[in-house]
Amino acid sequence: MQYxxxxxxxxxxxxVPTGRLGMWWFLxxxxxxxxxxxxxxxxxxxxxxxWGAESSHTINAAGGFNTLVLLTSSLTVVLAHKAVSEGKLGxxxxxxxxxxxxxxxxxxxxVFEYTHEIREGFLPARSLxxxxxxxxxxxxxxxxxxGMVAIACVLVAVRRGKIPxxxxxxxxxxxxxxxxxIFLFPLLYLTS
Amino acid sequence: xxxxxxxxxxASLAHAQSFWRTWVFSTDxxxxxxxxxxxxxxxxxxxxxxxxxIRMQLASPGRPVPGYGAVGPGQYNAVVTLHGxxxxxxxxxxxxxxxxxxxxxPLMIGARDMAFPxxxxxxxxxxxxxxxxxxxxxxxxGGAAAGGWTTYPPLSDRxxxxxxxxGVTLWILAVALEFAAFLMGGINFIVTAINNRAPGMRLFDMxxxxxxxxxxxxxxxxxxxxxxxGAVLLLLDRTANTGFYDPARGGDxxxxxxxxxxxxxxxxxxxxxxxxxxxxxxxxxxxRKPVFGYRMIVYSTIVTGVLSFIVWAHHQFVAGIDPxxxxxxxxxxxxxxxxxxxxxxxxxxxxxxxxITLQTPMLFALGMIAVFLLxxxxxxHNGVPATDIYIHDTYFVVAHFHYALxxxxxxxxxxxxxxxxxxxxxxxxNEWLGQLHFWGTFVFMNVTFFSMFLLGLMGHHRRxxxxxxxxxxxxxxxxxxxxxxxxxxxxxxxxxxxxxxxLILSLTRGVRAERNPWRANTLEWTVESPPPHGNxxxxxxxxxxPYEYSAPGRSEDYLPQDAPA
Amino acid sequence: MVASDVEAGHPNYVAIWGILxxxxxxxxxxxxxKLPVVTLVLIFSVAIVxxxxxxxYFMHLKYEPFFxxxxxxxxxxxxxxxFVGLVPDVVFHAASAVGP
Ligand SMILES: [Cu+2]
Numbered sequence: 050m051q052y053x054x055x056x057x058x059x060x061x062x063x064x065v066p067t068g069r070l071g072m073w074w075f076l077x078x079x080x081x082x083x084x085x086x087x088x089x090x091x092x093x094x095x096x097x098x099x100w101g102a103e104s105s106h107t108i109n110a111a112g113g114f115n116t117l118v119l120l121t122s123s124l125t126v127v128l129a130h131k132a133v134s135e136g137k138l139g140x141x142x143x144x145x146x147x148x149x150x151x152x153x154x155x156x157x158x159x160v161f162e163y164t165h166e167i168r169e170g171f172l173p174a175r176s177l178x179x180x181x182x183x184x185x186x187x188x189x190x191x192x193x194x195x196g197m198v199a200i201a202c203v204l205v206a207v208r209r210g211k212i213p214x215x216x217x218x219x220x221x222x223x224x225x226x227x228x229x230x231i232f233l234f235p236l237l238y239l240t241s
Numbered sequence: 242x243x244x245x246x247x248x249x250x251x252a253s254l255a256h257a258q259s260f261w262r263t264w265v266f267s268t269d270x271x272x273x274x275x276x277x278x279x280x281x282x283x284x285x286x287x288x289x290x291x292x293x294x295i296r297m298q299l300a301s302p303g304r305p306v307p308g309y310g311a312v313g314p315g316q317y318n319a320v321v322t323l324h325g326x327x328x329x330x331x332x333x334x335x336x337x338x339x340x341x342x343x344x345x346x347p348l349m350i351g352a353r354d355m356a357f358p359x360x361x362x363x364x365x366x367x368x369x370x371x372x373x374x375x376x377x378x379x380x381x382x383g384g385a386a387a388g389g390w391t392t393y394p395p396l397s398d399r400x401x402x403x404x405x406x407x408g409v410t411l412w413i414l415a416v417a418l419e420f421a422a423f424l425m426g427g428i429n430f431i432v433t434a435i436n437n438r439a440p441g442m443r444l445f446d447m448x449x450x451x452x453x454x455x456x457x458x459x460x461x462x463x464x465x466x467x468x469x470x471g472a473v474l475l476l477l478d479r480t481a482n483t484g485f486y487d488p489a490r491g492g493d494x495x496x497x498x499x500x501x502x503x504x505x506x507x508x509x510x511x512x513x514x515x516x517x518x519x520x521x522x523x524x525x526x527x528x529r530k531p532v533f534g535y536r537m538i539v540y541s542t543i544v545t546g547v548l549s550f551i552v553w554a555h556h557q558f559v560a561g562i563d564p565x566x567x568x569x570x571x572x573x574x575x576x577x578x579x580x581x582x583x584x585x586x587x588x589x590x591x592x593x594x595x596x597i598t599l600q601t602p603m604l605f606a607l608g609m610i611a612v613f614l615l616x617x618x619x620x621x622h623n624g625v626p627a628t629d630i631y632i633h634d635t636y637f638v639v640a641h642f643h644y645a646l647x648x649x650x651x652x653x654x655x656x657x658x659x660x661x662x663x664x665x666x667x668x669x670x671n672e673w674l675g676q677l678h679f680w681g682t683f684v685f686m687n688v689t690f691f692s693m694f695l696l697g698l699m700g701h702h703r704r705x706x707x708x709x710x711x712x713x714x715x716x717x718x719x720x721x722x723x724x725x726x727x728x729x730x731x732x733x734x735x736x737x738x739x740x741x742x743x744l745i746l747s748l749t750r751g752v753r754a755e756r757n758p759w760r761a762n763t764l765e766w767t768v769e770s771p772p773p774h775g776n777x778x779x780x781x782x783x784x785x786x787p788y789e790y791s792a793p794g795r796s797e798d799y800l801p802q803d804a805p806a
Numbered sequence: 807m808v809a810s811d812v813e814a815g816h817p818n819y820v821a822i823w824g825i826l827x828x829x830x831x832x833x834x835x836x837x838x839x840k841l842p843v844v845t846l847v848l849i850f851s852v853a854i855v856x857x858x859x860x861x862x863y864f865m866h867l868k869y870e871p872f873f874x875x876x877x878x879x880x881x882x883x884x885x886x887x888x889f890v891g892l893v894p895d896v897v898f899h900a901a902s903a904v905g906p
Contacts, residue, residue, distance in 0.1 A: 057353040059780055062438045064871060067356045070436055073874050074428045074462070080881035081466025088889050089470065089496065092896040097491060113834050117827060120860075124823040127864045131816045173481055177491045180483035184473065224864045228857045235849045239837040435873075463884045495895050503888055550887050563894035570891075 072218045076225050079192075083229050086188070090181050090236065103178040104237060106171060111162050112238040115155050116230060122151025123227045126200070126220040133213045141216055145204040148223065152197040159190050182237055189233060192226045266366075268358035269774050273365050274344035275665065280372060281335035284327050287376075289734055291324035296689075300720075300727035302707040315404060317706035318387035323379070325390030326412070329508070330419050331372060333650040337515040338461075339368070339426050341657055342454040344665060346430055348765035348772060349448045351439025351781045351803075356432040364425035371418035378411035386412035389704065391501055394486035394494045398478050413476055420465055427458035439764070439803075441783035445536065446802065448763045448787040452539050453518030457511045460546050464507035471500035498560055502553035510549045512646065514542065516653025517584060520606045523660050524588055526761045527603035528595025529798050531788040534587040541580035548577040558626045559633045567626045574624035581617060585610060596791075601675030605656035608683050609648040616644030619694070634704070637697025640690045647686055655682070655740070663758050667770045668751030674743040681736025689729030692722045760799045763787045767801055815869045822863050829856050 058067055065073075094100055129144035163183075173183040199222065203215045267273060290308075297306040298317060305311045312320065343361065347354055355361045378385045385408045388396035392412065400406035434447065434455045474485040475497065484490030486497055525532045532538070554562060554570040588610055597603070619641040622628045632638060655678070662670050693701075699722075700713045708714040708723065757766040764781055765772070781803035789800040833852045839845045862868040867875060 057358065057775065058356065058437055059353065060438075060440050061436050062442070063436055063873075065436065065874060067432060067436045070874070071357060071360075071428055071432045073870075073877050074431055077877045077881045078424050078428065078462050078466060080878065081463055081884055082469050083466075084881065084885040085467030085470035085500070085888065086473075088467065088885050088892070089474070089500075089896075092889070092892055093491075093493075095893075096897045109834065109837060113830065116830050120823060120826045120830065123860060123864050124819055127819050131819070134816070173477075174483055177484060180477065180481075180485060184477060184483075188473070221865050224860050227864075228860050231853050231856045231860070235833060235853050239833065239849055240846060459880075463881060466881075467885075467888055493896055496892070499888075499892055499895065503891070550884055551891070554891060563899040566891070566894055 066214070068214065068218055069221070072221050076221070079225060083188070086185060087232060087236065090185065093177060093181065094236070094240075097177070100178040101240065103171075103176060104182075104240060106166070106169065107182070107238045108162055108165065109238050111158055112234050115158050116234050118151050118155045118158070119227045119230050122148045122155075123224050125151065126216075126223050130217045130220050133207075133216045138207055138210055138213060141213070142204055142207050145200055145207065145216065149197055149200055149204070152193050152200070155193055156190060159186065185233055185237065189226070189229055192229070196223050196226050266362060268354070268362045270343045270347050270355045270358070270361060271665070271772065273361050274340050274342075276365050277335045277343060277368070278340035280369065281332050281340060284331040284335075284372065288324055288327040288332055289737070291320050291327070292730060293734060294320050295324060296727040296730040298706060299708060300723045302709050312706065314706045315387060316384065318389075318704070319385040319405070319408070321704060322386050322389050322392075322412075323375075326386075326416070327375070328646075328650075329390065329512070330416060331375065333512045333646070334419075334423060335368065336654050337512060337650060338423065338454065338457055339364075341450070341515055341519065341654070341661075342430050342458070343426070344661065345450055345765065346433055346454055347437070348664075348768070348776060349451050349763050349787075350434060350437065350442060351764045351777060351783060352433060352437040353775045353777065353780075355429045356437055357429050360425050361429050364422045364429070367418055367425070368422035371415045371422060374411055374418065375415040378408050378415065381407045381411065384408050391498075391505070392475075393501070394475065394478070394497050397475060398486050398494075400479075410476070410479060413472055413479075417469065417472055420469060423461060424465065427462050430458040431455055431462070439777075439781050439783050442802075445539070446783055446786050448518075449521035449532065449535065449538060450515075450518035452542060453514040453521070456542050456546050457514040460507045460514075460549060461511045464504045464511075464550065468500050468504040471497055495557075495560065495562065498557050499553070502556045503550070505556065506553040507546075507549040509645070510545060513649040514545075516609065516649035517542075519653045519657035519660070520588060520609050522761075522763065523602050523606040523656050524591045525788050525790055526660075526759050527600065527606070528592050528597050529790045530591060530593075530595040531790055532587070533590035533593070534583075535786065535788060538584050538587050541583040544580040545577060545584075548573060548580070552577055552624075555624050555629070558629045571625050575621065578617065578621065585614065585617075600659075601670070601672060601679060602656045602660035604676065604679040605652050605659065608679065609652035609656060612644060612648040612652060612683075612686065616641060616646075616648065619644060632697060634702060635697035636693040636701040636703065639703055640693035640697060643690045643693070647690070651682070655679070660759070661765075662747065663754030664765055664770050664772070666748060666751075667754050668747050669754050669758065670747045670751060671743050674739050674746070678736060678739035678743065681739060682733060685729045685732035685736055687729075689726050689733055692726040692729065696722050696726070757801075760797075762789055762799050762801050764802055767803060815866060817863050819863070822859055826856055826859055829859075 061067060063070070125144045125147040129141040129148070132138075132141040132144060166179075171179050171182075173180050196219070199219045203212065203219050206212045207216060263269075264272065267276075294306050294309045294312060295317075297304075297309075298312045303311070343355070346352075383400075383404065383406045385405070386392065386397070387405050388403050388409065392409070394402075396403045397409050397413075400409070403409070434451055438447070474483070477483045478485050478487070478492075484492045486492045486494045488494060521532055521538065552570060552574045554566050555574045558567055558571075599607075619637070622632060623638060623641060659670055659675055662668070696714075696719065699719055700711070701708060701719070702711075705711070708719065713719075754770045756768065756770055758770075759766070764783070767781060768776055783802050784804070784806065785800065785802055787802055791798045792800055829852050833849050836845050836848050836852075861878070867878070
């Protein structure tokens with residue numbers, strides 16, 4: 050893959066492109082934010098064994114399906130990166146579209162879950178478990194939304210043949226959102 | 242996998258731009274640096290005014306403060322809270338980290354700009370919005386946040402607990418935006434220093450200032466995450482009726498203290514390290530000697546950074562934490578003074594047998610070391626539970642952290658300001674006013690805060706609006722010390738008039754500065770003063786480290802980093 | 807051309823996706839088991855393996871120089887410090903001091 054550096058960067062001191070390095074440091078800050086939240090949750094979960102009963106009200110099937118959706122959207126975005134490196138920008142754009150679709154499906158399922166849970170009376174203020182559930186999944190859903198906006202911007206640009214190297218960068222971010230979900234799913238759904 | 246092809250570029254970047262792009266929405270790191278610096282200095286005036294209100298109220302409790310009016314207990318709490326918040330987050334961080342870092346990192350490593358210039362601009366404007374929100378919070382119904390700069394729940398948790406509603410929400414919002422701005426800036430600093438160094442510049446050819454700014458940014462980035470998570474939980478407690486910090490509902494108020502200080506202690510080093518960096522640049526130039534133990538300073542900075550993550554609970558010895566935590570945290574706290582001590586000794590050793598000139602930047606650098614020593618040494622008392630239990634939450638602690646923060650924020654910044662002013666604005670500063678500024682600041686700073694050590698040992702609590710309510714503080718000695726501290730504070734504020742006068746005088750009629758007025762080695766001195774957009778006509782080729790002063794067998798006593806041998 | 811793909815930093819992504827989906831099914835099946843501690847350990851081991859597969863191959867962490875790995879692990883180390891420091895207060899101490 051060839052990429053053009055920004056005009057003000059004439060020389061790079063490591064083999065990692067500046068944009069990708071920036072993305073990794075951004076993810077480092079996200080790791081401590083999300084990781085901090087997960088750490089706090091794990092501590093409280095340890096202190097309150099009785100939360101197992103409450104987490105049995107989350108819908109394992111919906112969470113599992115959403116995991117599958119996110120894993121698949123991760124696959125399509127990394128295949129888009131591969132397509133860019135082979136010069137197939139059209140295919141990359143199509144694969145990015147699939148990733149966007151995955152994100153949309155994920156959010157729809159999440160909305161369905163929230164409505165179901167709220168109808169059952171499991172509101173955020175009902176107990177600490179549900180406060181954590183809505184905070185963590187809500188923050189994650191915001192990240193999904195943010196990732197979708199970023200991917201949509203890159204998709205539009207790639208269609209016009211511009212900034213193809215950013216496909217890789219938004220991909221890395223999207224995988225991070227996937228990894229967070231990989232941990233949220235057992236933490237909030239499976240340990241009942 | 243990737244084969245970068247340099248884009249065709251305009252070497253100078255200095256094409257004509259509109260007024261808005263040049264001065265307001267600029268992506269030039271030097272302009273953003275000045276925006277951060279002047280916003281920080283303007284907020285320093287606000288923070289200084291609040292300090293004046295605090296000192297006047299304590300010296301003559303109940304009497305209306307000229308220029309402010311009567312200070313009730315609730316208002317006093319708000320004034321103290323905002324004084325701390327502003328001085329840490331809206332003065333120290335913007336002037337030291339964002340101001341100096343933005344200006345110096347690209348120039349010192351030979352880059353044309355930050356790695357992500359538009360992100361850099363966004364960072365400043367988010368910071369600007371956060372500033373506006375903070376200032377607005379003074380004037381909302383219920384008043385500004387009054388729960389202390391640490392904003393512990395339950396005071397910050399529910400409006401009913403402190404009487405302040407909107408003020409606290411705005412406070413949390415402002416601080417959150419400020420953190421976001423500094424995360425963006427920090428990522429920029431780190432990536433720029435790792436990846437955009439000029440050809441030939443290895444990591445260990447970077448000036449210490451760059452090391453310190455990057456170390457501070459990394460420490461900030463890793464420590465702030467859990468607090469951001471904790472602040473989200475706090476905001477939800479306030480707005481969505483959750484109970485994360487409410488023990489009656491299974492929550493834990495101590496959790497917030499832990500999260501706050503997990504960030505709060507590393508934050509001390511976020512503020513201190515850029516100041517150390519500035520001093521490390523200035524000492525060798527004014528002693529005409531290589532800095533002593535360059536690598537040792539770098540390594541001890543890294544050790545300090547790592548240790549700073551495991552000392553936080555020393556702020557909570559009397560908060561009701563598990564007593565088993567006290568010993569490990571007090572051991573790590575004492576340990577962290579070792580790498581900091583090594584750095585200070587290296588600074589002092591740099592002076593040994595140097596040919597020292599005591600110009601303003603050097604005076605402030607030396608003052609920084611002297612005053613910071615006292616601040617650091619008194620930290621030991623707070624780090625050991627046996628003494629901390631006695632002095633905790635007294636003016637001893639207040640004196641201690643002012644002795645640590647004023648040198649690392651103000652002395653180091655003033656040193657840097659007088660030193661790099663010619664590069665920033667292309668003019669020399671007035672030496673006489675500079676010396677006046679130094680001696681005024683140095684003397685009155687000690688007058689103010691040394692008396693606070695004594696007041697603290699008498700039992701003066703940190704957060705009381707009227708010491709006369711307490712038997713032990715109703716003595717003539719205590720009153721005398723209060724007045725000495727207040728007169729010192731007034732003198733300290735008055736001394737800053739010399740700075741403002743110097744700033745105006747130098748900007749308008751200062752002598753034009755040449756490229757390298759201090760005969761220094763680092764790359765920023767090889768370009769014009771002030772440097773053009775894009776900094777370097779052609780990127781320098783770095784041939785050596787930054788501190789080759791008085792090398793034997795040379796006619797000149799300095800050797801710039803890019804000069805052919 | 808699978809071999810040259812791997813050389814160019816592109817492993818067989820579809821195969822890795824297959825492993826990830828298999829791991830997901832395994833953890834869903836384990837959730838039904840009646841051995842609490844064993845289930846817990848297994849489920850989180852599977853989660854860590856999944857996260858590592860995504861990070862190493864999809865995010866190309868395996869192909870990055872060491873210092874990029876260091877960035878990620880420094881963040882995780884900070885979280886570890888935080889966790890250890892919080893356990894006595896948040897898990898044990900407060901629970902005995904204040905009833906629910
Ligand atoms: Cu501390």
